[in-house]
Amino acid sequence: MGKNELEAAGVSQVWPVGNQGRQLAGIDEPGYEREPKVELTLATLYRLLWEWRWLILSMAGAGLGVAIVVTLLSTPLYQSTAVIEINPPTVEVMESGKGSAPAVSNDRTFIETQHGLLRSRALAERVAQDLNLGSDEGFVPGDMDRAARQAAAATILEKNLKVERVDESRLLKISFSSNDPGRSALIVNGFADAFIRTSLERRYQASSYARDFLERQIGTVRRDLEGSERRLVAYAQQQGIINTGSAQGGNPGDTGSLTGASLIALNQALAAAQTKRIAAEQAYQQSLRGSNTAEVGERTAELRNSRAALQAEYQEKLNLFQPDYPQMVQLRARIEGLDKEIASESSNVRQGRAGTLRAEYQAAMSEEAELRGKVGELRGEVLNLRGRSIEYNIIQRDVDTNRELYAALLQRYKEIGVAGGIGTSQASVVDRGQLPASPYSPNLLFNLLVGLFGGLALGAGIALLLEFINDTIKTPDDVRDRLRLAFLGGIPATKSRKPVEDLRDATSPISEAYFSAATALHFTTESGAPRILLVTSTRPAEGKSTTIWALAQHFARLGNRVLLIDADMRKPAFVTGAEKDDGLSNLLTSRDPIAPHVIETGFDNLWLLPCGPLPPNPAELLASRRLPALLSEAREQFDFVIVDGPPILGLADAPLLAAVCEGTIMVIEAGKTRTRAAFEALSRLRTGESNVVGGILTRYTHDVSGYGYKYEAYSYKSVEQSDREIKALENSEA
Template sequence: MRWRFVIAGVVAACILLGLIVTLLMTPKYTATSMIEIAREGEKVTSFQGVERDVSVADQEFYQTQYGLLRSRSLAERVAVQLKLVNDPEFFSLFGVEGGDDPAFAMENGQYAASGRAERQRQAGQILLDHLSVDPDRMSRLVDINFTSPDPQFSAKVANAWGNNFITSNLERKAQATSYGRDVLKKQLAQLKDRLDESQRRLVNYASSEKIINLPAQGNGEAERSMVADDLAALNAELARATAERISAEARYQRVGGGGASTQALDNQAINSLRQRRAELAAQYEQLMTQFEPAYPRAKAIKAQIDELDQSIAAEESRVSSSLQADYRQALQRENVLQAKVDALKAQYLDLRRRSIQYNIYQQEVDTNQALYDGVLQRYKEIGVAGGVGVNNISVVDTADVPQVPSSPRLLVNLAIALLAGLGLGAGLALVLEQLSESIDDPAEVERRLGLSLLGSVPKVERQTPREALLDRRSELVDAYLAIHTNLRFTTDHGVPRSLLVTSTRPAEGKSITALSLATMLARANRSVILVDGDMRSPSVHHLGGVDHDRGLSNFLAGEDAVDPLIFRIEDLGIAAMTAGPIPPNAAELLTGNRMALLITRLLEAYDHVVVDSPPVMGLADAPLIAGQVEGVVYAVESHGIRSSVVKTALGRLNAANAHIIGGVLTKFEARKAHYGYGYEYGYGYGRDKDDTEA
């Protein structure tokens, strides 16, 4: 609050400066075009791109696109397309004069061709300095803003920027495709050479090792070895031969007596013979029931039966011989096939051993063939996809010619100036407050000086201090009454009997304080004498209307009579002693014990002795007197004296072993205090009401 006018002045100056700067600024126009950047372009074909698929977050992709929008190459491309590189008006529009730069040297009214590269670089940089790229949050839309003093030029650059970005994007894809085709073409040639070489090694090794493989019969099947096929076939035949041999052996072993073999039982001839024999045996048994074996007919039938038995035995013998022959034949065939299988196994094992290296060569051929086929297919796909030209960037809105300047904006600039002024003003107020050492508030007496505050005395403007003391309702009287009350609590016996009133420098109100304290003590029915101890600039004699021909200096010089040196101030009710004639050196008179003797003699006749002392700074008088009195009251001028100077003066008094009771803040103005209220309210309370009643 104390520096409010400083803050207001700084704010007003900043607002005025902002207004002037705004009015002097060249209007600038911002044109905006909008483009859409898709994450990936829609694929016309199912072919994948040549480059590796991006696997990072979308944010990284879009940040890359924003960086490309701000790239120097794109800016220079726009500058070249709009023919700005050789346009003096363009450089002049943005304040680029060139000066001694050889790139801007003129030849026949045009820029020299030798400086084109440097002008192109600078033109691109100028465009970048006035361009801003603003992505819309949570969308794929991007605003391209360009600002310049010319609205039509701003719109032209904003539109050209988006179009050139799309073109450069397509060119990068085409370059990537072309580069991919070249790389794949070189890879194809290398893979073809490797494939041919691996095939030659495979054929040569197969010829030298006599490895013959049959071609695969279906997709996914490998080549087949002839030995393996023969071994598989013979092994199958061997299995069948073994099965047949086992079967023949079982049939042979089952042949028993009485022709009980299965083949004999199934033989039709044997069965017919046995049936005939059974019939004859039946007839023979029937005859035996009636005749003897010697019966001719019985003998004939018996002979037929014997003949049939011989025929059956012969037939069964023939069947048994046949089964044995079949068994031997099956066993022989099995042995032959087993020998061939064993031989083929040895050949197969030898082939397997020789085929290890062959398989290595074959795998190398297969690998090279797969690589070659894959690269060849990719090469064909690039050839098709390279001509499609899919683009993932499109223009949404073209830039219109701006009708209203985008800057300067008066209200915004004034608001910024206001905020800056408030900040600067507050900062300046804080700095001034830190640099300020004046005592502006009664609370600062104790905080800054370490003195107990006895009271604060308001500044008297409409009447003299003596008139104010005679007016018992004046603010000055109220203030010193409060100080007198506080002095009563400084010692065990009340107000100190001998008081010294001093200050740091002249005109701080110490004499008024001394006079006022003496008056307040007198009004408290105490006998008081005021001694003018300032023998350099005396002032007490003016209060009594007398001169200072006789006074303190006479006693200090050796005169013993005290009463002739004293006079009365009747209207204030106090006695006083002038300073006396001004001595050549007042400090020399105070170095003896005459001052202490004077105070002792005065205290015999008066209740209190109040000494008006010279200022402390620059003089030795005050410290010399302060050591002879009971207490020192220190007057501090508010709003004027620096606290550091007061501290120095207090240090001098402390060095003289003076007892400083407290401080009195003089000439205090409440409106200049930190908060502007409180003290004035206390001193003036009820004043107008009393005056009205009177």
Template sequence: MLTPAPPANEDTLPFLRQYWRVAVRWRYVIGGAVVASLLIGLIATFLMTPKYTAISTIEISRESSQLTNFQGVERETSIADQEFYQTQYGLLRSRVLAERVATQLRLVDDKRFFERFGERDNDIAFQEVNGRYTAAGRAERQRIAGEILLKHASIEPTRLSRLVNISFTSPDAEFSQRIANAWAENFIQTNLERKVQATSYGRNLLQRELAQTKERLDGSQRQLVAYAEQQRIINLPSQGAGENQTSERSIVADELATLNAALSQATADRIAAESRSRETSGAGQSSEALRNQAINALRQRRAELSADYQRMMVQFEPDYPPARALQSQISQLDRSIAREESRVAGSVQAEYRQAMDRESALRARVERLKSSYLDLRRRSIQYNIYQQEVDTNRALYDGLLQRFKEIGVAGGVGVNNIAIVDPADLPQKPSSPRLVLNLIVALLAGLAVGAAAAFALEQMDEAIADPAEVERRLGLPLLGSVPKVEGVAPRDALLDRKSDLVDAYLAIQTSLGFTTEHGVPRSLAITSTRPAEGKSTTALAVATMLARAHKKVILVDGDMRSPSVHHLGGVDHDRGLSNYLAGQDDISQLTFEMTDLGFTGMSAGPIPPNAAELLTGHRLQVLIAQLLESYDHVVIDSPPVMGLADAPLIASRVEGVIYAVESHGIRSSIVKTALQRLIASNARILGGVLTKFEARKAHYGYGYEYGYGYGREKGAGNA
């Protein structure tokens, strides 16, 4: 039967599979931790005092805190909003607010309050006189009461909203309700008080600024009046274009504007008079003469007389007396017309001269006023500077006065940006302890503790638990694993050719066939780290398997300190290996036959005073050589390695060593130390055999019982 393929190395296994197998191996440790945690959680839950949580909800709105009308002072951004709300949350958790609640509800002097939360100490703060606390420790009690309330209060903002939950937990449901509601109410009151204080501070500040600005305004006005008086600058108030907007104008400017308008009118009159004068001095009749009624009447009369004279000349001669009379009247009218036209022309010339004189006088006056105005402008530069200062101070004074009045009105009105949405209701059931939650937490804690303990035990466990660890931990080739056989002696198990032990050692024999070029080594030593690891059983089984393979085999008991081979043959150890090593050369007297197993045995012989001294000579090597002349294989049951020099001495004389390792029976560090001793003696270690192996105890659940028990319950026809 071939050796089962070795399982995958632990390092190549998936993480989840490794963890699962560790959990399976230490399942009882993990289960015990979980059960213990659940019991602790259950007991703790029943022993805990029920507590009630009352929750009140408030809304905090964003508001502006400006005291002036200046814009752009505060950035309206999300960062500013976040800072505002974080500040409000901090104020809700403040010590001052907690102490205020304690004071309002008279908890500072309440014995039951301090006893309920177990905060009563024997210091000065809790000293009593006539059954009541003393006033001397009131400040300290107030501080302690505030700390108690803060410890049991919770401020929880609702995400993406302006709502905040104020919760308080205590053993008394009604007390929790009172605290939660009082906390919200006192927060609103403190918020209003801060606003009143801020308003009062702003009003006092504005009042001081107002007085200082009034002083500056009065000083600038006095300075302006003094300068105007010194420089003789007289300005008259005038109504501006806008409503309630007044300005000042100088007398010189007003007079200059008036005279300039008059000069313009005089110039126009002079031009008109000049035009009329030119018309009257021309050859034709002037427009003034044509518009004169007297001249027009004379001309009309002359025209009538001239018409009568012409009719008369049709009939009479010019010398006709009536004709001469008419001619005389016409001549008289011509003279009258000429005199009137001369008078009109003289009047036009007089008006022209008057217009010229008036224009010249006005022009001279305007030039003088221009010089005066320019001089006034030069003197008004500083005046305007003083005037601007007065205007600025007046504007500041008016603005501060208006704001001062607004703050005075707003100071008496409490504008609050915080409102109670839901007052706390009386809790109907305890908020803690929660049995299900506590059991879940206990379960998780138990799993965590159990997992930690399992991994710790896994790391501390140095036992060789499965066949793969022989190569991984010890660096030995695995020849095979031998199952643990209970209720039957190894010799009896080997006699049963269908036993698991026979199958296992057949696999080991097969593996030994590949250790050298000529197959199974001819001289073998089987050893272990310490006694009772199964080395003698392995030596017996290897000799038996080789004998059944039609080989001539001798089993030598090399353990001269604790011999065991003679028990298998039913003889004593009066003659054996120690006799030959002591000098007896007749090998035939030292051996005995084990016919049921099919090989020859040699006992250890009498126990010598010091076995190591016998093994240091060359007699063992000579013995092995002589035995190989008669036998195909020499199998030596060697003593254990640790603490003895026998095993390294024997190992150095044989062709190879089989190392037996007890499963779950020895630490790998001890085995490594023993192997180093063998390696130091130049021994050739063929491989390791894992003895007393139990698949159910393996680290990762190897199923070796499949290979060794396959077909045991089936009939022969089904094999």
């Protein structure tokens, strides 16, 4: 049989034994003894859903039933919705009248705040009070006092109110549900109106509080200002300080006092006197140097003109007469006389001007000296006043500060005003709540979908929970992935109480399954099936003995001499009645050959070695050196030796047998053998370095695994056709 024939026979994969087989199976030798983790793959999930499909469908049906019952028993609820617009306040960046600037606001924070205010307990209590819902027996049932009914009504409003933001806009959608459609519309509109009124009242209360605060502050600052002004006046009177500065100009310094003002005026007069004295001094010095030629020339102009005429006449007559001529002498005398008059007149002019300028110069000097003395006196007084004005300036600054603070508070008080605290509303109604025409709850379709999917989810969850609580080996993937063991075949469950009887029919599903498993066994080693094969299981009653009998028949049909050894000396399965004289236990305690103890069976080429008398210490017998010698002798006389071993857990028999056999097969009952127990059993076998060639699943249901097809899907024409296939297999092996 080739690989394709094996796959057609139901064997998905077969690995050789030893490390090579472990590597091909995906087993890492260093971590071989570690228990692999359970993974929820798609195949596993599909198998679980298919296996527990009736539970899941039942839970889905129950969910639908619960949804229908809840829908029928639920009270119809009517929902009314109103839409309001939120207008966040703006803050001017620049002062009014000094240029325009955009307003800034934080829409998200403000709208979230308004959302919280709409959901507040205080607003719910106000709506309950405005609509008098505490007195409505249809809204607040029960016998309670007035305050308790109002509180209960507010609680109902707060619980059933729903506030949502419309996308990213400034619109808020207010919804309220009730069993009365009229009451729903009334309440949702009451919430919208109460919210707007509450917003206006809150702003008015805020401005009223600000006004009260400013009034108190203004009164305090006014008293401080009056007190500081009184201290300033009293100190000025005490120190004789007279301030001539502006009444609202603050502290003018030294120039604000009378002494300072006088000093300034005297300084100005002194400067003018110095200028006048300098000018007079310069004029006097110039008069002394004779530099007033203009005035002298003006006073002697007529004399100089007469002299010039006589000088011209003298020069003219000099051409006719001698200088000593009397007429010439006379003219010369007249010229000399005019020269004397000019000189005398010039001297008189200079002497008169110098006297006047000297007098003016001396007067300027006297005035300057007098002013300088007065300035010196006033300077001392100003310095004295400056020392006495230190405290005055301190009080003056206090007065100025109080005056500015008082003016600022008055200005802010005027800006707030009574009307300024109200302004425009921060919310407005866009759509008022309308009377609902039909109930919005219960929603039958929605409830059915919730019930259906909820039931499916619950059923799947219960299935997963049951699956993982019942952690057993169920599928070939469990054998390969969880146990890291080669899967040889799956034996279907049978309705017969004696599965051995079904093996008589070669066309039965159980016979075909064992045939596939035995065929896969031929590919576990390079030389074919192990000649000394141990078959064991984790616990009793897993189909181990039936598997041994089926495998023995398979090898016998192929014409091989097969010896079946019943090595379960605690609870033997093959009882012939001759165990007292013949059997394995007798051979282990003696040196007899094996041939006299072998019993023929009703099948050709198949012999049986029963267990013999039940010993008190089976493990000690199996641990003796006699067992390997017996198996070696049986191997020489028979083609295949199949050993029926006891279960593994709790007993030392199976590990001892596995250590001396060429191969070991694990028989696992599907859906019954727990993963942890099977893994521990394999670990005990592998501790003794036994060669576990694979595992066989018994009572295996193909439908829940998601694998291929059933064995019943194929039928056979005759038994002769099976014999021909067996002979063809013999020829291929030869």
